[in-house]
Amino acid sequence: MALAHTILATLGDEAYSGYDLWKKFSQTKACYWQASQQQIYRELGKLEKEEAIDSEIIAQKGRPAKKIYQITDKGIEKLKNWVLEPAEPMAIREDLLVKVISAHLAPKSVILQEIERHRQIHTQQLSVYKEIEQQNFPDVSKLSYKQKCIYATLRCGIGYESYRISWCDEAISLLSEETSK
Template sequence: MSLKHAILTLLETEDGTGYDLLKRFEDHLGYFWNASHQQIYAQLKTMHKGALIDCQLEAQDDKPDKKIYTLTDSGRQALSEWVQQPLKLGKVKDALLVKIYAGHLANKEQLLEEMLHYRDSHKRMLQTFLAIEDEYRNSSKKKQQELAMPFLTLRRGIIGEKACIEWAEEVINYLQKQTAGANK
């Protein structure tokens, strides 16, 4: 996936300024894809030159004109074609997994602290996802139908966070036994 496809996805549902897109990116896609505001604005410029999006200027008092981006027919077609193509599965690049793999070289107390932080971070993210799930379940049937596919991405996030917490508990239990044995 590219940033281009993420932006096309956001514009497919609603037009917006670069700032609007940045906020929607953070609020919706930011849980599983990230990009800086510089990357988003550079991509918007490239997509506009490529006629995937259009830009209307809206005058503002005492400020530069506001650029409102919309998806063009070409952009909609590009997004549709991308959605139809099978993706290669991404490989996991996780420095913590490499660190655990080489954990026999680590200070076990420090590694334990890092794992406690890791677990707690995933617990907080799980709580965030569960709150979003509650909002979805308490919304109207019409809204639930509109958000059915984004809800499925949320479910993936919930299941993933639970798995991360479960794995962290295994590592924490192991490290606690190691540090307890070393302190005897």
């Protein structure tokens, strides 16, 4: 599965501790992979066992020591082989939509407010991505191939949040209408 590979890909650029990875995931990686702290620590343990990564303990002043991980040649090989395999599109499992098809069981305002709440969440996330875009990708024409790849994932996140916001607007408008039946 791809959590291992996302970690490998991230460690390909720089050494990170589990905690650093977790923060990275909740920030810039969020547009394509979400994982909890526990998942990341467990996966790091597994990857170290199979020697795809190795670790080093770094003492810090004024902070607990941290264990930073580096990708090994074996890990690079593993990642490379995986990239060559075809990827399945993500499975859609959207709780909100299950609630929408069950919406008639509750007062109309419940689902409308919930969609509005989601609209806000996606608007917030979109502004985070747009901020990253402005800060890190001011001039697309000057990007290296590797940077373009990262930028493409950010654009995917921006597209996703925009699509979600549009759908929320459409759904609110559709479900707010007066219905004779």
